[in-house]
Amino acid sequence: MRTEIKIGGFGGQGVILSGYILGRAASIYDNKYATMIQAFGPEARGSACSAQVIVDPNIIDYPYITNPQILVVMSQEAYAKFSSELAPGGILITEEELVNPINLRKDVKHYSIPATRFAEELGKKLVVNIVMIGFMTAVTKLINPEAMRKAVIASVPKGTEDLNLKAFDKGYQYGLNVVSGKSN
Amino acid sequence: MKADPKAVLTGAHFLDGDHACSEGAIAAGCRFVAGYPITPSTEVVERIAERFPLIGGVFIQMEDEIASSIAIQGAVWAGKKAMTVTSGPGFSLMMEHIGLAAMTETPCVFVDVQRGGPSTGLPTQPAQGDMMQARWGSHGDYGIIALSPNSPQECFDLTIKAFNLSEQYRVPVLFMMDECVGHMTERVIIPPAEEINIFPRRFYEGPRDEYLPFKPDEDLVPKIVKAGDGYKIHVTGLTHDEKGYPVMTAAAQEKLIPRLVNKIKLNAEKIIEYKEDNIDDAEVVVVTYGITSRVAIPAINQARQEGIKVGHLRLIVVWPFPEKRITELAGRIKSFIVPELNQGQIFYEVERNAYGKAPVYLVPHAGGTVHNPKDIYNAIIKSLKGK
Known part of the structure; x- marks a missing residue:
């Protein structure tokens, strides 16, 4: 089945890289097809920006997303801008300390993670996006976590692989606990 | 001839269409790019600028598109494979030099990542x-080749094909991408270098004093040499004889210009490439x-699920146009549907070649995004009602 994912945040949070890693994991390491389109324009720095990814076991024809089944947001502005697009019954993933999910839709499944704080605890705020996609991998089960790890290693700057893997695993483990109802 | 293994990034990549185009050019042997970066084509030259120093290529960011489109032709006559990259506004500026490349039979590639x-x-x-600018944009008569990729994989594969066709027919080849594909x-699979076929430049190898730079072979394409290798050559945009010297007479024009048209026209069946799906039983194409x-x-699939016999003919090489195939189909189908991100361009070419035997319906779009598949579906349904 075709799954549409939108990742939104502000420029500098690594939104585009998150989408890139997700698509790369699906299409190179998980035997699926993936198409990524990035919102492109003056908003790419500082203001709300987004990456759109389609993952499908079959070849992808129509290249844009219309109603994402998964929405990942890392800023309040992105939440405000994109949350209405989420498909009925879709999965909403938010950065817990940056996004206040006001008027949260009743039909969506909502998961949140203090990813920025976790990234800071790991020593680099920059890896917030990797924590987020680790969390997303656990709660959506869309992509094989091993494929995601491979894509993380292949996509981050040389010398930062260990830090990024730790960030991924932090988010992933937190996600597994949330899903299974264990306390974090 | 095969690609240079030192330059080919064999493997599975996750690339955008612009970057895939750069890698296709590199695999094809392109080692000179001149350009004036413009959205949405900028990523092509960014990657070229990053990769060329590692493989012995030269990239120059020129002062404008006019300079870019002539610099590449100088590089070709010095023996390099070369391309320039642009988008609509730059493409317009390059028209004069597309004509020069056609007139001087300079093999080179122009990439146009189309935007609104x-x-x-x-x-x-x-x-x-x-699309029509690609066919007719420069003044005068000449044959041209244009390709249209629909994915990053094809941006890689077809850029190689663009270079190969330009060498085979000694003609500028226009690579007509669009922002969405770019x-x-x-995923882009880059094959091993030994699996990438390269059409080598048609260098002259006979005695020096017998060389005529514009004397055509049987397929109407002349042999080329490198400037500076000791052959007498003269390359001009003026009407010229087989020596390349300007001869401004009706007779020289009559000898040269029909050949520039015919070397594409008479070889069209070899150049044309399209892909067909569900054509055999189709009532609508x-x-x-x-x-x-x-x-x-999605529109075609929906219609077929409802029992409507819809086929799909997808142009990979747009120019030369598959005139004969459209005429054949027109004789046995009920209608053609032509969706384009413009107000009607290739539509007219389909209509012209249908000779009134099947009606042709345009699904126009002003650009800025892609069609809603529903609009294409609706056109399919309406066409069967004769609307």
Whole structure:
């Protein structure tokens, strides 16, 4: 089945890289097809920006997303801008300390993670996006976590692989606990 | 001839169409690029600028598109394979030099990542508005080849094909991408270098004093040499004889210009490439190219699920146009549907070749995004009601 994912945040949070890693994991390491389109324009720095990814076991024809089944947001502005697009019954993933999910839709499944704080605890705020996609991998089960790890290693700057893997695993483990109802 | 293994990034990549185009050019042997970066084509030259120093290529960021489109031709006559990269506004500026490349039979590739126009239009959004400009944009008569990819994989594969065709027919080849394909990231498989076929430049190897730079072979294409290798050559945009010297007479024009047209026209069946799906039983045929070929698929599938016999003809080589195939189909189908991200361009070419035997319906779009597949579906349904 075709799954549409939108990742939104502000420029500098690594939104585009998150989408890139997700698509790369699906299409190179998980035997699926993936198409990524990035919102492109003056908003790419500082203001709300987004990456759109389609993952499908079959070849992808129509290249844009219309109603994402998964929405990942890392800023309040992105939440405000994109949350209405989420498909009925879709999965909403938010950065817990940056996004206040006001008027949260009743039909969506909502998961949140203090990813920025976790990234800071790991020593680099920059890896917030990797924590987020680790969390997303656990709660959506869309992509094989091993494929995601491979894509993380292949996509981050040389010398930062260990830090990024730790960030991924932090988010992933937190996600597994949330899903299974264990306390974090 | 095969690609240079030192330059080919064999493996599975997750690349956008612009970057895949760069890698295709590199695999094809391109080692000179001149360009004036413009959205949405900038990523092509960014990657070229990064990769060329590692493989012995030269990239120059020129002062404008006019300079870019002539610099590449100098490089070709010095023996390099060369391309320039642009979008609509730059493509317009390059028209004069596309004509020069056609007239001087300089093999080279022009990449146009199409965006909304006219003028500066929509820099960051797609359109397919330059398709007729690709065919007729420069003044005078000449044959041309243009290709239209619909995915990053094809941006790689077909850029190689563009270079190969330019060498085989000694003609500028226009690579007509669009913003959507250029900025879309997907899996791109780059094969091992030994699996990439390269059409070598048609260098002359006979005695020096017998060389005539514009004397055609049987397929109407002349042999080329490198400037500075000791052959007497003269390359001019003026009407010229087989020596390349200007001869401004009706007789010289009559000898040269029909050949420039015919070397593409008479070889068209060898150059033309299209892909057909469900054509055999089709009552309606949707004719597409570029990104629109993908956007049409949900519409076609929906109609077929409802029992409507819809086929799909997708142009991969747009120019030369598959005239004969359209005429054949027109004789036995009920209608053609042509969705394009413009107000009607290839539509007219389909209509012309249908000779009134089947009606042709345009599904226009002003650009800025792609069609809603529903509009294409509705056109399929309406066409069967004769509307």
